[in-house]
Amino acid sequence: MERLLVSGPSITQKEIDYVTDAVTRCWYSDANIYHNKFEKAFAEYVGRRYAIALPSCTSAIHLSLLALGIGPGDEVIVPDITWIASAAPIHYVGAIPVFADIDSKTWCLSAESFESCITSKTKAVIPVDLYGNMPNMDQLCQIAQKHGIAVIEDAAEAIGSEFNGKQAGGFGDTSVFSFHGSKTLTTGEGGMLLTDREDLYQRVLVLRDHGRLPDDKMFFNSEVAYKYKMSSMQAALGLAQLERIEELITRKREIFAWYAESLAEVEGITLNYERLGTKNTYWMITAILDSKYNLKKEALITLLDKDGIDSRPFFFPLSSIPAYANHPQAELARQRNKISYTLSPYGVNLPSGLYLTQEKVAYVANTLKGILQLAP
Numbered sequence: 001m002e003r004l005l006v007s008g009p010s011i012t013q014k015e016i017d018y019v020t021d022a023v024t025r026c027w028y029s030d031a032n033i034y035h036n037k038f039e040k041a042f043a044e045y046v047g048r049r050y051a052i053a054l055p056s057c058t059s060a061i062h063l064s065l066l067a068l069g070i071g072p073g074d075e076v077i078v079p080d081i082t083w084i085a086s087a088a089p090i091h092y093v094g095a096i097p098v099f100a101d102i103d104s105k106t107w108c109l110s111a112e113s114f115e116s117c118i119t120s121k122t123k124a125v126i127p128v129d130l131y132g133n134m135p136n137m138d139q140l141c142q143i144a145q146k147h148g149i150a151v152i153e154d155a156a157e158a159i160g161s162e163f164n165g166k167q168a169g170g171f172g173d174t175s176v177f178s179f180h181g182s183k184t185l186t187t188g189e190g191g192m193l194l195t196d197r198e199d200l201y202q203r204v205l206v207l208r209d210h211g212r213l214p215d216d217k218m219f220f221n222s223e224v225a226y227k228y229k230m231s232s233m234q235a236a237l238g239l240a241q242l243e244r245i246e247e248l249i250t251r252k253r254e255i256f257a258w259y260a261e262s263l264a265e266v267e268g269i270t271l272n273y274e275r276l277g278t279k280n281t282y283w284m285i286t287a288i289l290d291s292k293y294n295l296k297k298e299a300l301i302t303l304l305d306k307d308g309i310d311s312r313p314f315f316f317p318l319s320s321i322p323a324y325a326n327h328p329q330a331e332l333a334r335q336r337n338k339i340s341y342t343l344s345p346y347g348v349n350l351p352s353g354l355y356l357t358q359e360k361v362a363y364v365a366n367t368l369k370g371i372l373q374l375a376p
């Protein structure tokens with residue numbers, strides 16, 4: 001069997017046709033044809049008023065923070081378990097990241113830990129819809145509202161997920177998505193910022209276009225800002241993928257169901273959780289081993305690799321990585337975030353690409369079972 005990669009897109013003739021069309025005719029005055037369609041369809045899909053296509057989700061978080069007026073000295077709470085992209089833009093604006101613990105079941109931001117991290121300097125929270133799951137967004141938004149804190153929902157990994165009937169990306173002052181090559185809906189690289197607030201929408205449009213106001217004289221910019229734009233080819237690819245979104249999500253859920261079935265009888269493996277009322281779209285199918293196996297993620301990844309299976313470590317707590325070695329907030333988080341530090345050493349993302357078949361999933365599951373039988 002060929003090497004099983006951890007992720008991989010689903011590209012059909014539709015994607016090839018749309019991108020070919022964009023590269024053939026969408027230039028100069030027609031350059032935004034696909035952006036307009038993609039943004040409109042995306043906003044409708046998520047159920048928000050405005051959507052702005054961007055070069056990445058990282059830029060969407062950066063612009064969200066800027067538009068919300070967050071800057072030097074302000075604190076922004078993020079879960080300790082996430083990709084560094086959720087936290088890096090906090091530094092771009094000169095603010096301070098505060099790392100809160102996660103919930104033991106959803107692996108997303110714990111509402112209790114979030115509330116305990118709030119200080120008079122807290123200006124925003126960035127809950128992350130980790131691996132396609134969702135935190136208790138109702139509770140998080142209530143706490144944020146009570147304390148006057150802005151919410152940026154990081155839905156990078158969760159297109160199509162739902163919490164109590166509301167789509168991922170439907171919460172907060174802004175929400176953000178990633179269309180990186182590993183994502184369920186991909187544009188190669190790319191992102192989207194969504195909001196219902198007219199003021200934030202208008203501000204982001206200016207910030208992402210070198211500070212040009214709609215009525216500015218040509219080349220006579222009102223302020224110094226950023227250049228964050230997606231290309232027509234990416235927007236065309238995104239539109240084609242969005243038109244197939246139900247198929248892509250159904251596939252992800254099917255792949256998860258194959259894993260769940262194949263691993264059901266193995267004791268001491270916890271897969272992604274789906275709470276009643278949440279729809280999980282399982283961006284990364286993840287296994288956390290019971291510590292009784294005495295098999296840490298790095299060792300498991302090496303063993304799977306020998307059998308041609310690519311896997312990835314469950315995110316390390318941000319407070320534990322070299323980038324934050326000397327950060328005072330990381331020191332506090334290392335002492336506080338018991339769940340992050342208990343789960344992370346034993347978690348592995350298994351192959352989750354849209355190319356997978358039931359046979360390939362069975363091969364991964366059987367290999368994993370074999371490894372566990374031999375575990376010390």
Ligand SMILES: Cc1ncc(COP(=O)(O)O)c(C=O)c1O
Nearest residue numbers: 056057058083085086156178180
């Ligand atoms: C949770 C999370 N936030 C943000 C990002 C950043 O996305 P991008 O690579 O599009 O900037 C990612 C991407 O992997 C992510 O997983």
